[in-house]
Amino acid sequence: MNNTVVQILLIVLAPVLGGLIYGLERKVKARMQRRIGPPLLQPFYDFLKFADKRKMIVHSTHAFLGIVHFISLWFAVAVLIMGGDFILIIFLHLLSTAVIILAGFSTRSIFSHLGANRSAISILAYEPVLVLIAISAYMLTGSFDVSALYASEMPVLFKMPLAFIALLLILPVKLKKSPFDVGDAHQEVVGGVELEYSGIFYEAVYTAKWLDYIFCYLLVFLFGGANIWLGLLLVALTFIYINALDNSTARVNYKQMLRFCLWVALPIAFVNLILTMFNVL
Amino acid sequence: MPSIIVSLFVLPVIVSLLLLFLPKAVARVVTILATLVLSGISLYLYYYAGDQPIQFSVPAVVDKVVLIADFALLAYILAQGFLQRNVWVGVLAVLQAIILGYLTMYMPHGEYMQFYVDSLSLFMFILVNVVSGVIAIYSLRYIDEEKCSNFRKKYFLSTIFWFIAAMNLLSAADNLEYFYLFFKLTTIASYLFIRFRLDKESKKNALTALSMNQVGGLAILGAIAYTIFTPGYGVPTISSLLSQVPTVGVIMPFAFLAIAGLVKGAQYPFSKWLIGAMVAPTPVSALLHSSTMVKIAPFIILRISPAIQGTPVATVIICLTAFVFIAAAIGALAQDTFKKILAHSTIALLALMILMSAVGTPVAVTAALMLIFFHGLSKSMLFLNAGVMEHVFHMKQTSSMTKLGELGPYTSLIVAVGFMSLLLPPFGAFIGKWFSIETLGTVGGAVTNPVYKLIGALVLVLIACGGAVLSLLYFKVLGSMISRTGEKDKVKFEKLHPLYQGTMNFLLFSVLLCTVALPWLIPGYFAPVAADVINSGVAVGIEGFTMNIDNVKLPLIPMVAALILLPLGIIVAMFVRFKNVDRAKEYACGEKVEYNFASFYFSTEKATPYFVYAGAIFFVGILLAGYLM
Numbered sequence: 060m061n062n063t064v065v066q067i068l069l070i071v072l073a074p075v076l077g078g079l080i081y082g083l084e085r086k087v088k089a090r091m092q093r094r095i096g097p098p099l100l101q102p103f104y105d106f107l108k109f110a111d112k113r114k115m116i117v118h119s120t121h122a123f124l125g126i127v128h129f130i131s132l133w134f135a136v137a138v139l140i141m142g143g144d145f146i147l148i149i150f151l152h153l154l155s156t157a158v159i160i161l162a163g164f165s166t167r168s169i170f171s172h173l174g175a176n177r178s179a180i181s182i183l184a185y186e187p188v189l190v191l192i193a194i195s196a197y198m199l200t201g202s203f204d205v206s207a208l209y210a211s212e213m214p215v216l217f218k219m220p221l222a223f224i225a226l227l228l229i230l231p232v233k234l235k236k237s238p239f240d241v242g243d244a245h246q247e248v249v250g251g252v253e254l255e256y257s258g259i260f261y262e263a264v265y266t267a268k269w270l271d272y273i274f275c276y277l278l279v280f281l282f283g284g285a286n287i288w289l290g291l292l293l294v295a296l297t298f299i300y301i302n303a304l305d306n307s308t309a310r311v312n313y314k315q316m317l318r319f320c321l322w323v324a325l326p327i328a329f330v331n332l333i334l335t336m337f338n339v340l
Numbered sequence: 341m342p343s344i345i346v347s348l349f350v351l352p353v354i355v356s357l358l359l360l361f362l363p364k365a366v367a368r369v370v371t372i373l374a375t376l377v378l379s380g381i382s383l384y385l386y387y388y389a390g391d392q393p394i395q396f397s398v399p400a401v402v403d404k405v406v407l408i409a410d411f412a413l414l415a416y417i418l419a420q421g422f423l424q425r426n427v428w429v430g431v432l433a434v435l436q437a438i439i440l441g442y443l444t445m446y447m448p449h450g451e452y453m454q455f456y457v458d459s460l461s462l463f464m465f466i467l468v469n470v471v472s473g474v475i476a477i478y479s480l481r482y483i484d485e486e487k488c489s490n491f492r493k494k495y496f497l498s499t500i501f502w503f504i505a506a507m508n509l510l511s512a513a514d515n516l517e518y519f520y521l522f523f524k525l526t527t528i529a530s531y532l533f534i535r536f537r538l539d540k541e542s543k544k545n546a547l548t549a550l551s552m553n554q555v556g557g558l559a560i561l562g563a564i565a566y567t568i569f570t571p572g573y574g575v576p577t578i579s580s581l582l583s584q585v586p587t588v589g590v591i592m593p594f595a596f597l598a599i600a601g602l603v604k605g606a607q608y609p610f611s612k613w614l615i616g617a618m619v620a621p622t623p624v625s626a627l628l629h630s631s632t633m634v635k636i637a638p639f640i641i642l643r644i645s646p647a648i649q650g651t652p653v654a655t656v657i658i659c660l661t662a663f664v665f666i667a668a669a670i671g672a673l674a675q676d677t678f679k680k681i682l683a684h685s686t687i688a689l690l691a692l693m694i695l696m697s698a699v700g701t702p703v704a705v706t707a708a709l710m711l712i713f714f715h716g717l718s719k720s721m722l723f724l725n726a727g728v729m730e731h732v733f734h735m736k737q738t739s740s741m742t743k744l745g746e747l748g749p750y751t752s753l754i755v756a757v758g759f760m761s762l763l764l765p766p767f768g769a770f771i772g773k774w775f776s777i778e779t780l781g782t783v784g785g786a787v788t789n790p791v792y793k794l795i796g797a798l799v800l801v802l803i804a805c806g807g808a809v810l811s812l813l814y815f816k817v818l819g820s821m822i823s824r825t826g827e828k829d830k831v832k833f834e835k836l837h838p839l840y841q842g843t844m845n846f847l848l849f850s851v852l853l854c855t856v857a858l859p860w861l862i863p864g865y866f867a868p869v870a871a872d873v874i875n876s877g878v879a880v881g882i883e884g885f886t887m888n889i890d891n892v893k894l895p896l897i898p899m900v901a902a903l904i905l906l907p908l909g910i911i912v913a914m915f916v917r918f919k920n921v922d923r924a925k926e927y928a929c930g931e932k933v934e935y936n937f938a939s940f941y942f943s944t945e946k947a948t949p950y951f952v953y954a955g956a957i958f959f960v961g962i963l964l965a966g967y968l969m
Contacts, residue, residue, distance in 0.1 A: 115924040118826045123916045127909040134905065138898055146777055147765065147898060153811065154764045154906055161756070161910070164819035165745070166826075168926035172819065176940050179815040183808045190804035194781045201785075203778055203893070254927055325801070332797050336785065 070137045077269025078102045080276070084302055091306045102269070109265065112258035117166045122260045124162035129263040131155035132270045139277050142206025145193035149186065152274065156182060159264070163252035174251020178242045180313050184320035185229040189278075191328040192222045196281075198335040211284035216293065221331035223282050227297065228324040232316065233275055236301055238308040239316045247310075341389060342396040345457055348381055348465060348508045356501035360494050367497065368480050374501070375473030382465035385457075393458035393872075395514070395579075402454070406521050410440060413524050417550065420531075426547045432554040439561045440520075446568050447517065452575045456514030459872040463709065464511035464639055467716050468504060471631035474843050476500045478724050479623035481839035485731050486621055488537075496536060500627065503529040507632045511639065516567065516576040520560045523600065523636075527553040530633055533624040534617050545616030552613045556603035563596035582647055594644045595653045595966025599959060602657070605637025605690045607664045608955025614687060618679040622727030625679055629686045630720035637690055638712055641697035642705065642873050649700035649874075652965035655795065657698040660958035662799040664691035666806035667951040672813050673942040676737050679726050681817055682719065688810060689715050689762070689769075692803070696776050699783060702878040702890040705870040706862070707775035713866075714761070714768035717854065721847040722758040725751055728840055741821040750833040752822050753914055754844055757907060759814040761851050766902040768855055771894065777803060778892050816940065826923040831914050852907055859887060859896060 069076075082099040089096025098104075116122040135151035138144075156178065163175025193203070199218050200207035208215055216223055231239040243251040253264045279297045283290025311319070355374040359367050414437045421430030479500060483493045506525035513519040527550065535546035567576040570590055581593060606614035614634065618625050628634060641657070648654040665688050672684030689711065696708035728751055729735045733744060745752045761767040765774075780803065784796025836844075854861060863880040867889065871878040880889050887894040 114918075114921040116826075116918060116921050117924060117926060118824060119916050119918045120824070120831070120913045122918060122921075123913040124910075127905060127913065131902075131905045131909075134898075134901055143895060143898060144893065146774055147895070150765050150770065150774065151898065151902065154902060157760065157764055157811075157815070158905075158909070160815050161818070161822065164815075165822050165824060166926055167823045169928060171926070172823070175819060176816070179812050179819070180940070182815075183805075183812045186808040186811070187801070187804040190777065190807070191801065194777070194784075194800055194804075197778075197781045198785050203781075249927065249929070257924070321805075325805070329797065329801055332800070333794065336793050336797055337790070 066140050069140050070133075073133065073136050073140070073273045074266050074269050077272045078106070078266070080272045080298075081269050084272075084298070087299070088302050088306055091302065106262060106265065109262055110259050114258050114260070116257075116260055117168070117255050121162050121165045121255060124158055124165065125256055125260060125263045125267075128155055128159040128162065129267040129270070131158055132267050132274070136270050136274050136277070139205060139274060142204055142209055144203050145196060145205050145208075146190065146203060148205065149189050149193060153182065153186065155267075159252050159267070166255050168255050170249045170254050171252055173247075174243060174254065177313055178252060180317060181232050181239070181242055184239075184317050185232045188225050188229050188320065188324050188328045191325070191332050192219075192226060195219050195222050195328070195332045195335045198332070205281065208281045208284065214282065214284040214286050214289050216282040216284070216289070219282075219331050219335055221327050221334065223279075223293075225324045225328040225331065226278060226282075227300065228327070229320055230275055230279075230297070230301060231304060232320060234271060234301065236305040238304070238311045239319075240305075240310055241313045241316055244310055341385075341394050342455075344381060344385060345394065345396075345455070345512060348378065348385075348469070349505055349512075351378060351381075352501040352505035352508065356498040356505070359498040359501065362494075364484075367494065371476050371480055371497065375469075375477055378469040378504070379466075379473055382462070382469040386459075386462045386466055389457070389459075389462055393456060393579075395453040395456050397453045398455070403517075406518055407444060410517075410521050410524070411437065413521070413528060414440070416528070417554070420547075420550065424543065424547060426551065428551040429547055429554070432551060432558065436554065436557055436561060439558075439565065443561065443564055443568065447564075448568070448575055452515070452577050452580065454515040454518055454577075455512045456577070456579045457512050459869045460639070460642060461511045463713075463869045464635070465508060467631050467635065467713060468507045468511065471716050471720050472500065472504050472507070472627055474846060475623050475626045475631070475720060475724065476504075478626075478727070478839060478843040479621070481837050482621060482623050482727055482731065492536070496533075496621070499529060499532055500623070503533075503627065503632060507636075510636065514577045514579050516560060516564045516578065519578070520557060520564070523560060523604075524557055526604075526633060526636065527557065530617065530624075530628060533628070534620045536620050536624065539619075542619045545613070545619050548616050549613035552610050553603060555610070556600040559596045559599040559603070563593040563600070566590075566593045566596065578643060582644070591648060591651055591653055592966040594648050595962050597640055597644055598648065598653060598657055599962060601637040601640030602660070602694065602959070602962075604640075605634050605694055606687050607637070607660060607691060607694070608667060609952040609959070610955075611664075611668065611687050611952075615680060615683045618677075618683055622679070622723060622730060625683070626720045626723035626727070629683065629723060630716045634686060634690055635712060635716065638693040638697050638708055641694050642708060645697050645700040645705065646874055648698065652968070653962055654698045654700070655792070656958060656961040656965050658695055658799060659795065660955065660962070661691040661695040661698070662802040662806075663954060663958070664688070664951075665695070666802045666809060667948075667954075669806050669809040669813060670944050671948050671951065673809065673816070674944040674948075676739055676941075678729065678736060678738050678741070678817070679723070681738065681813065682722055682726065685762070685810060685813065686715075686719060688806060692773065692776060692806075695799075695803075696772075696779075699779065700874060701779055701783060702870060702874060702876070703775055703779040703892045704783075705873050706866050706878060706889060707772045707779065709866045709869055709873075710768050710775070710862075711772035714772065714851070714854070717847055717851050718758050718761045718767075718769060721754060721844065721851065724840075724844055724847070725754050725758065728836060728844070732836065732840075738817050738820050742823065744821040745824045748834045749824075749831045749914065750836070753911070754848060755821060756818055756910060757848060757851070759818050760906060760910070761855075763811055763814055764902075764906055766855055766858075766899040766906065767851070768858060768861075771858065771899075773807060775889070775892055777807075782891060826925065830917065855903065855907070858899070862887065862889060862894070 086096045132155035280290040418433040510522040668688035696704045867878040
C-alpha cells in the first residue's frame with residue numbers, strides 16, 4: 060500500500076523532479092567549467108518566464124503535437140515507475156518520440172526537419188540496445204515486468220554488468236548529450252525539432268525534456284535491484300559521468316554516432332544477452 | 341455446411357464471368373453486392389461452422405477435371421514461355437508436366453476427402469473476401485481512370501474475382517494435387533495482373549513472377565512425390581500428412597511445402613517478383629500484398645507448423661526469415677518510390693509472420709495471426725492510398741510528395757495512421773510484434789541446447805534491429821509528406837471520389853475498430869484459431885486489467901491510454917485550432933530560402949545483391965535439413 064503511494068507521488072512529481080535534475084545539471088556542468096552557474100531553480104524561473112511570452116505558433120497541429128508528446132512521455136514514465144512490461148515501456152517511449160518527430164516534420168522549417176530526421180536516426184542507434192537489455196532482464200528474472208527488477212534481491216548490476224555498460228554508452232543519445240547530441244545540436248540545426256516552439260507552447264516540449272531525464276535515470280536505477288541505495292549511487296555516478304562526458308567531448312556526426320552504437324554498444328548488449336542466457340554470472 | 345463453403349468457390353467465378361459482359365453501371369452494383377455477399381458468407385461461416393473441421397469430398401469426375409486443368413495451365417505457361425522467348429518459364433513448365441504426368445500414374449485415388457476447412461481456413465476466408473472485396477470496389481473507380489480499352493477494364497475486374505475464388509479454394513484444399521492446381525491458379529492470376537499494362541517492363545516483370553512462382557509449384561510436386569513414394573505416408577493430403585508425422589518422422593514433404601510457401605511470400609532470393617509486381621495498376625499491388633498472394637506463405641507455414649515445430653527445418657526457416665526481416669528493411673531505406681518502399685516493408689513483415697508461424701508456440705501463432713490480419717488491413721489501406729496519390733495527385737516518388745500535406749491532408753492523415761498502425765502501440769500489428777519479441781525471448785530462454793540458445797539470441801538481435809530500421813524507414817517516408825505552412829492552419833479535407841473515400845474510410849475505421857475491440861478479438865477470434873492450428877488450447881484469461889495469453893501479459897490500461905494518445909491524438913491534432921494566438925513564419929536564420937529539403941537518403945545498393953545469395957543458401961539449407969532428418 061505504502062509502495063503504491065510512493066509510486067503515485069513519484070509519477071505526479073516526475074516533471075518537477077526532472078526539472079530539479081536539469082537545474083542541478085546546469086550547476087554541475089558550470090562548476091566543471093569553473094563557472095558559478097545559474098541557481099538550482101533556474102529551469103523553473105525559465106518555465107514561468109516562457110508562460111508570460113507572446114503566444115506564437117507556426118500552425119495548430121504542430122503546437123498540439125508538442126502537448127501530445129509531453130503527455131505520452133509522462134505516460135511512459137508512469138508505466139516505468141509502476142513496473143510495467145519492459146518491452147511495452149520501450150515502445151511507449153518510442154510512441155512519444157514518434158509524436159515529436161511528426162511534429163518536427165509537420166512544419167516547413169528546414170532545421171526542424173533536419174532535427175526530426177536525426178531523431179529518427181537516433182532511434183535506430185538506441186532502440187535495439189534497449190530491447191536487448193529488456194530481453195536480458197527477462198532471462199535474469201523470468202518476467203518481462205520491470206517490477207521484477209525492482210524486487211530483485213541480487214543487484215541487477217552484478218548479474219549483467221555489460222548491459223549497464225551498453226546502457227551508459229547509449230544514454231547520451233537518448234538524453235541528447237555530447238558527443239551524441241546530433242538531434243538538437245544548437246550550432247548546426249538550432250535545436251532541431253524544438254526550434255519552432257515558443258512561449259507557452261514550448262513549455263510542453265521543455266518539460267518533456269525533464270521527463271526524459273527521469274526516464275533515463277530510472278533505467279539506470281533499475282540496475283540497483285531492490286537495493287535502493289545502490290540504485291541511487293548508480294544514478295549519481297551516471298549523472299556525473301554524463302555531464303563530464305558532455306563537457307569534455309565534441310559532437311560527432313550522425314553516421315559516426317550510428318556506427319558507434321551499432322558496432323560497439325549493440326555487441327556489448329548482445330554478449331550480455333548470451334552470458335545471461337547461459338547463466339554465466 | 342459444405343454447400344455454403346462451395347458457394348464461396350462458385351460465386352466469385354460466376355461474378356467474374358458476369359463482369360466480362362455487364363455494362364459499367366450494372367457491374368458496379370454487382371461488384372458491391374458480391375463483396376457484401378462474400379464477406380457475409382465468410383463471417384457467417386466463421387460464427388456457425390462449429391469447432392469441428394469440415395471435411396468433404398467432391399464427385400470423382402472433378403478429379404479428372406483437376407488433372408486436365410493442371411495440364412492445360414501448364415500448357416498455357418509453356419505457350420507463354422515460348423511466345424515471349426523465356427527459357428526458364430518454358431523449362432520449368434515442361435519439368436512440372438513431366439513430373440506431374442509420372443506422378444499421376446501412381447496417385448492413389450478414392451478413399452479420401454479433397455477439402456478440409458478448419459478455423460484457419462475460415463480465418464483466411466474472412467481476410468480474403470472482405471479485404472479483396474474492398475479492393476475490388478476501389479478498383480471500379482481506379483480502372484476507369486486507366487488508359488485502356490473498355491474490354492480490358494472489364495477483364496481486370498473479372499480477374500480480381502477469379503483470383504478471390506482461387507484463394508478461397510487454396511485455403512480450403514486438402515488434397516495436394518488440388519492444392520497444386522489452386523497454387524498455380526494464383527500464380528497465373530498474378531501473372532495476368534502484372535502484365536496488365538502490356539508495356540515492356542510489365543511483360544518482363546510478369547515473366548519473372550511466373551518463373552519464380554513456378555519454383556513453388558515444383559516444390560509442391562516434390563512434396564507429392566515424397567508422400568506417394570515414402571512407405572507409411574499413403575495418401576497425399578495435408579491432413580493425413582499432419583496426422584502421421586509423429587509416427588513416420590520424415591519431414592521432407594513439409595520442407596518442400598515450406599519452400600512453396602516461402603517462394604510465394606517473396607522471401608530472399610525470390611523477392612524480385614513481388615517488387616517487380618508494382619508496375620501493375622495499384623489495386624493489384626494492394627491485392628497481392630495485403631489479403632491474397634503473399635499471405636499464402638504464412639498460411640502454409642501455419643498449416644504445417646505442428647509438424648515442423650522444433651525440427652531443423654523450422655530452425656532454418658526461422659534463421660532465414662529473421663535475416664530477411666532486417667535485410668528487406670535495410671533494402672527499403674534506399675528506395676524512393678512509395679510503392680517500392682511498401683513492397684519491401686511487406687517482405688520484412690511477412691518474414692516476421694512466417695518466423696512466428698515456424699516457432700509454433702501458442703503465443704507465437706497468435707502473434708502470427710494478429711500480424712496477418714492487421715497487416716492485411718493496414719497494407720491494403722496504404723496501397724489504396726498510393727493509388728490515390730498516383731491518380732489524383734500524380735505523385736509516385738516520396739521526394740515529390742512534399743506538398744501532399746497541403747494538397748491532400750486526408751490522404752496524408754491516412755498514410756500517417758497506416759504507417760503508425762504497423763509500428764506503434766496500441767495497434768494490433770504492434771501487439772503482434774511485441775508478442776513476437778517476448779515469445780522469442782521465452783523460447784530462447786527455455787531451450788537447453790546451447791546451439792539453439794545462440795541461434796535464439798541472434799534471431800532476437802536481428803528482430804530488434806530490424807524493428808528499429810523499419811521505424812526509421814516509416815518516419816523517413818512520413819516526414820516528406822506531412823508538412824504544412826502556417827498559412828494553411830485550417831485543415832480542410834480534400835474531396836475524393838466516393839468510391840475512393842468510402843473504401844479508405846472503411847479500412848481506416850476497421851483498423852481503429854479492431855484495435856479498440858482487441859480485448860474481445862484476442863480471446864474470441866485469434867486465440868481459438870491459434871488453438872486449432874497447434875492442436876492444443878491457448879489459455880486466455882483476464883485478471884483485473886491484464887489479459888494473459890499463455891505466458892504473455894497484455895496490460896489493458898496502457899493500451900487504452902496509447903489509443904487515446906496515438907490515433908485519436910493525431911486525428912484531433914489535425915482539427916484543433918488555437919485561437920488568439922499569433923502565427924509566425926518558420927525560422928531560417930534570417931535567410932530567405934526556398935524550402936526544398938526532404939529526407940536523408942541511404943545507399944544500401946552495395947549490400948543488397950548479397951542478400952539474394954544469402955537467401956539462396958538458406959533455401960538449400962531447408963532442403964538439406966529436411967533430407968538429413
